[in-house]
Amino acid sequence: MKQAVILAGGKGTRLRLVSGDLPKSMVSVNGKPLLEHVIDQCVRSGITSIKLLVSYKKKIIEEWFGDGTKFGAVVEYIYDETPRGTSGALFAALPLLDKQFLVIYGDTYFDINLKAFWEFHENHGGDASIFLHPNDHPHDSDLVEVDLECKVKSVHGYPHNNEWKQNLVNAGLYVFKKKALQKIEYLPKIQDIAKDLFPLMLENQTKIYGYLSTEYIKDMGTPKRLAK
Numbered sequence: 477m478k479q480a481v482i483l484a485g486g487k488g489t490r491l492r493l494v495s496g497d498l499p500k501s502m503v504s505v506n507g508k509p510l511l512e513h514v515i516d517q518c519v520r521s522g523i524t525s526i527k528l529l530v531s532y533k534k535k536i537i538e539e540w541f542g543d544g545t546k547f548g549a550v551v552e553y554i555y556d557e558t559p560r561g562t563s564g565a566l567f568a569a570l571p572l573l574d575k576q577f578l579v580i581y582g583d584t585y586f587d588i589n590l591k592a593f594w595e596f597h598e599n600h601g602g603d604a605s606i607f608l609h610p611n612d613h614p615h616d617s618d619l620v621e622v623d624l625e626c627k628v629k630s631v632h633g634y635p636h637n638n639e640w641k642q643n644l645v646n647a648g649l650y651v652f653k654k655k656a657l658q659k660i661e662y663l664p665k666i667q668d669i670a671k672d673l674f675p676l677m678l679e680n681q682t683k684i685y686g687y688l689s690t691e692y693i694k695d696m697g698t699p700k701r702l703a704k
Contacts, residue, residue, distance in 0.1 A: 477550075478523040478594065479574040483562055484511055484582035485531030499533045501582035502540070503696070509540065510696065511582055512547070519548045521590035523578060526551045529565050561667030566657070573654055579669070581648040586693035593687050594651060600626070602685040603656035604677065607649035609689055617645040618670050620686055628684040633671040644686060646670050647693045656682055 484501040501511040515526060526549045530537050534555065544551030554569045566579065576597075578590065588607070597605035606628065608620055619632040619641045632641055650669070660680065666672045677684060694704075 477525045479525040480518045480523045480578040481527045482580045524549045529554050531556050562669045563666050563673045567662040579650040588691045596687045597651040600685045602683040603653045604684045605651045607647045608644040608686040610643040611645045614643045620644050622686040631674045
């Protein structure tokens with residue numbers, strides 16, 4: 477059974493005008509919580525083991541999803557009471573995770589063939605795979621450069637200089653091999669997966685591949701993005 481780890485601990489401070497005090501991932505999109513859309517996508521792709529990394533207003537999330545049965549999944553909760561960024565939350569949960577797992581940000585709405593992404597990861601034999609897509613604002617996005625075999629060469633976290641780079645934006649969707657992360661000594665300064673963890677993995681000669689796609693994936697962290 478394939479496993480997905482969903483980072484669902486965000487407060488959604490910038491969404492308060494439309495969400496009240498709901499957790500960020502529980503904001504309504506087309507009549508149901510965003511997080512429900514995410515779990516539905518996982519289940520449709522055969523990923524039914526769901527680990528929810530929760531913190532803020534976690535009871536609201538628990539009461540809605542329960543054990544996941546009515547959504548066709550097995551949902552388990554991992555509590556992270558200490559704010560330590562996306563990377564810190566992932567490392568804290570690592571002992572409870574499978575040998576290989578998908579990581580999804582709980583504030584993203586997407587329509588992606590997750591099965592194909594997973595198969596890409598397995599076929600390339602990397603330690604991690606990053607979902608990459610072009611967008612219309614690469615100048616203020618985290619960019620990733622890959623070679624002709626889609627192996628990641630470098631990561632350019634925003635803000636970056638104005639030199640031309642490939643318009644391949646880190647979409648915040650990953651597959652990891654657990655053993656690759658277990659080799660890394662976690663430090664408090666490694667707070668963000670995109671900006672801190674991936675550059676460190678590249679320094680350690682970790683094999684990371686980029687999955688290039690134009691499938692739909694957007695974050696909804698502001699009222700404007702949510703409305704769109």
